[in-house]
Amino acid sequence: MNVAVVTVGDELLAGRTTDTNATWLCEQLDDRGVDVERVTTVPDRVSDIARVINEYRAEYDAVIVTGGLGPTHDDLTMEGVAAALGRDLEDHDEALAWLEADGYSRDDLVAGTAELPAGARALHNDAGVAPGAALEGVYVLPGVPAEMKAMFETIADEFAGTATYREAIVADEPESALLDRIAELRDRFDVSVGSYPGDSVRIELKGTDETTVADAAAWLRERVESP
Structure with a gap:
């Protein structure tokens, strides 16, 4: 199995935040016998996110994307993924139900919190709020390290290769x-x-x-x- 890792965030490219997520993910994947072929950082820009995901999903078995989840103005990752896959963004009922079970009222959630590409499998955020998504070999995880790690653990068994x-x-x-x-x-x-x-x-x-x-x-x- 070969994988590309894409980290999203202007703050990463500006050097204001150290990209520990990519390092951690590469370690986890390597331990599972998975070959990481690319690690790429892109800005908070829908066109760049979509272009890179489109390129990598054609070349690799899976693409893991971290960062840029949520409802704020610079959280554009889900929009970029939807554009890459030719899907609309829509409220995900299962993600909303999870959030309600965690004590978040639908009326209190900021608009867009649970919007995922149509047809995506929602990934519950046990350590935060914004859900992740999995669709057509693309896995979208939060950028907050604790949230990213907790979410990856729920899908880790989907990544396996030859033991090394x-x-x-x-x-x-x-x-x-x-x-x-x-x-x-x-x-x-x-x-x-x-x-x-x-x-x-x-x-x-x-x-x-x-x-x-x-x-x-x-x-x-x-x-x-x-x-």
């Missing part, structure tokens, strides 16, 4: 000095290799066979200088 295994090796050598050993490692073992320099170099091995990953890690540990 990881091992990390730390080398106290320059990254450039490790190139020959990494090349030999790739020739010997069916694993992917990532190299991340800092005070030392962290080499991460990943593969779908646990024994192969463990053997590759053992082979490399014997051939690098440890901190």
